[in-house]
Each structure stands twice: as C-alpha cells, then as structure tokens.
Amino acid sequence: MQTVAAVVVTYNRLNDLKKCIDSLQKQTRLLDAILVINNGSTDGTAEWLADQSTLRVITQANLGGAGGFATGIKTAYQADFDLLWCMDDDCLAAPNALQELLESPNIGPCIKNCMSVSTKDDAELAFYVDRPNRSYRQVTDMTSFDLVYGVASLFNGTLISSEVIRTIGIPDEKLFIWGDEVEYMTRAQKMGFPVVTVPNSVFYHPPSFDRNGIPWPGAWKQYYAVRNQRRVFQNMHGDKYGNLVFLQWSVRETLQQMMEKRKNRIYNFLLYGEAAFDSMLNNFRKRPETILTLRLYRFMHK
CATH class of the missing domain: 3.90.550.60 (Spore Coat Polysaccharide Biosynthesis Protein SpsA; Chain A)
Structure with missing residues (x-):
C-alpha cells in the first residue's frame, strides 16, 4: 500500500x-x-x-x-x-x-x-x-x-x-x-x-477574498501575485515568449488599476508597477517590509 x-x-x-x-x-x-x-x-x-x-x-x-x-x-x-x-x-x-x-x-x-x-x-x-x-x-x-x-x-x-x-x-x-x-x-x-x-x-x-479587490494595507500581497506571474507565463509559453506575454499583461493590468473606482487606486497602480518592474529585473528578494509602495502607504497613514 x-x-x-x-x-x-x-x-x-x-x-x-x-x-x-x-x-x-x-x-x-x-x-x-x-x-x-x-x-x-x-x-x-x-x-x-x-x-x-x-x-x-x-x-x-x-x-x-x-x-x-x-x-x-x-x-x-x-x-x-x-x-x-x-x-x-x-x-x-x-x-x-x-x-x-x-x-x-x-x-x-x-x-x-x-x-x-x-x-x-x-x-x-x-x-x-x-x-x-x-x-x-x-x-x-x-x-x-x-x-x-x-x-x-x-x-x-x-x-x-x-x-x-x-x-x-x-x-x-x-x-x-x-x-x-x-x-x-x-x-x-x-x-x-x-x-x-x-x-x-x-x-x-474560506472563499478567496480578492474577488472584489483587496482593501489596503492588505493589498500588498498582490505585489507577489503580479511579480510571480512572469514565471507562470514562462512555464506556459517558454522563456522568451513568456517574457513578452508578461510584459503585455502587466502593462495592461497596471494601467487598469488607475481606471478602477477604488479608494486606493493610486497605491494599487504603484504596487502593480513596482511588482512588474522587479519581475522583469529578476528581483525576487523583496519581503513585505521592503516593498516600496507599502512603505509609502504606511508613511502616509501614520
């Protein structure tokens, strides 16, 4: 057995x-x-x-x-x-x-x-x-x-x-x-x-809580979902084409954040952009305390 x-x-x-x-x-x-x-x-x-x-x-x-x-x-x-x-x-x-x-x-x-x-x-x-x-x-x-x-x-x-x-x-x-x-x-x-x-x-x-957008400051977790998506696309499409698919996807998703009618859409926009940029630079070292957008949010909401 x-x-x-x-x-x-x-x-x-x-x-x-x-x-x-x-x-x-x-x-x-x-x-x-x-x-x-x-x-x-x-x-x-x-x-x-x-x-x-x-x-x-x-x-x-x-x-x-x-x-x-x-x-x-x-x-x-x-x-x-x-x-x-x-x-x-x-x-x-x-x-x-x-x-x-x-x-x-x-x-x-x-x-x-x-x-x-x-x-x-x-x-x-x-x-x-x-x-x-x-x-x-x-x-x-x-x-x-x-x-x-x-x-x-x-x-x-x-x-x-x-x-x-x-x-x-x-x-x-x-x-x-x-x-x-x-x-x-x-x-x-x-x-x-x-x-x-x-x-x-x-x-x-528990049901997935990101269906309607995650409220800040918890939305910092989305940084990892965006950053890690490049690796998913590379598995699906190969390294080179996967990078291109990720670049197109991340630009579209980042810009979409500015169009959403959410209270913290500017922070979402910055977070997505930071995550996409780090992913393209192969920077997988960041932990929550070093995510720049999260640090900015906490500074502005002391």
Whole structure:
C-alpha cells in the first residue's frame, strides 16, 4: 500500500491549525504521517505543537507559503513517502477526502487536488476558475465529472506523487506567496504530468477574498501575485515568449488599476508597477517590509 504524508504549512493561525489537524486525524484512510511546517508563528503555535507527540514538526523563519511548502515537500520526499498531501492551515478535510483521492481513477504520476468548497456557502467553490470555454464557480460545475483536468487549487488538499517531485523538484521559495502554487502547477504541466481536481474529495476553505479587490494595507500581497506571474507565463509559453506575454499583461493590468473606482487606486497602480518592474529585473528578494509602495502607504497613514 502506498504511504501518504500530510504536509501542513502554518503561520499565526493556531485555532485554524487545530481544526485542520483534527480533520486530518479523523480521515477514513489514516495518514502515515502529518508534517507541520511552522513558519515562525508568534501566537502560541510553537508551544502547542511541542505537546503534539503524533505530529512531525519543523520550525523555521517565515518564508511564506512557498518557503513552507518547499521545506515540507523536500522533507517528506526525502523520507520516501509515496504521496504527499499538501495544505494550508485554514483547510478542513471532509472525513473521506483522502480516501476519495486514492480511489479516484488511476492516471499515473500526477497531481490530484480536492475540490475546494467555500466555508461560507457549501454550494460555492472557494476559488473561482474562469477558462475561455468553461467557468467553475459552483460545486455543481464540477460534480458531474470524475476528474476535472487542468484545474486545481494548490495547496489546498493537493496530493502529489513522489515521481512528480523527482522530476520537477520542489516549490521555489523565492516566490514567497501568491503565485508560487500556480508556478508549481504549470511547471508540472510543462513536464507532462496531469493536474486534476477530484470532485468527490472535498476540502473546505474560506472563499478567496480578492474577488472584489483587496482593501489596503492588505493589498500588498498582490505585489507577489503580479511579480510571480512572469514565471507562470514562462512555464506556459517558454522563456522568451513568456517574457513578452508578461510584459503585455502587466502593462495592461497596471494601467487598469488607475481606471478602477477604488479608494486606493493610486497605491494599487504603484504596487502593480513596482511588482512588474522587479519581475522583469529578476528581483525576487523583496519581503513585505521592503516593498516600496507599502512603505509609502504606511508613511502616509501614520
């Protein structure tokens, strides 16, 4: 029987983490290990984890979701688990979520994702996916399929074959947050591995909060989504053409911010421009405290 390890990345969400771990420990198909990557939490998470003898714990500085999953996937892969089940700390797995993933159609080495359902409305997906030929917004948009190809909400109940990791490596910790999961998914697809959602396997997750624009100062996170998008386009279109696609996309998206009727549209415009400029210069070193637009916002709102 294949061995399965859960990889959970957490940062300052102890109450959510407790619920997540509880849902993992109640799976109808028991996990062989639960590995928690604590990204330098300061809310009592480290103390709670120290008392959990059944968990494997790694504590590190806050390297964002990308750095957390890079550490977790590398550690579990080197421990020779066959499959890695990866998730953020604010996920809740249905009791049979893992069993349904394992019993879904065998398509060889791949990435299989649970269907992410909104915790606020169980008829709605937590993450909208809009494609040229089809949109996935409601649970019923997926449930008529055994597998939904090319759609997955990494890292929210994401089952990764060790053979995939052997070929494509681990997430790039330089990406920090927002977009690192899409980069990893498109990297797998680029190397020929199927990426699918399994509708029978359900994960519950808070709905994506960027659907109608993120209020400042929290909007600084969008910096990473814009900056990291170049890597996604390069996976999809190749390095040279991917750069051109990103340049066209980023100019359009940056200018669009000035046209939006939002309170902080000037900061959004500056943030998008800063992110696009840094991406083209291959500057992936910035952390939240060094994002210039965020520093300007905080200076102006002392």
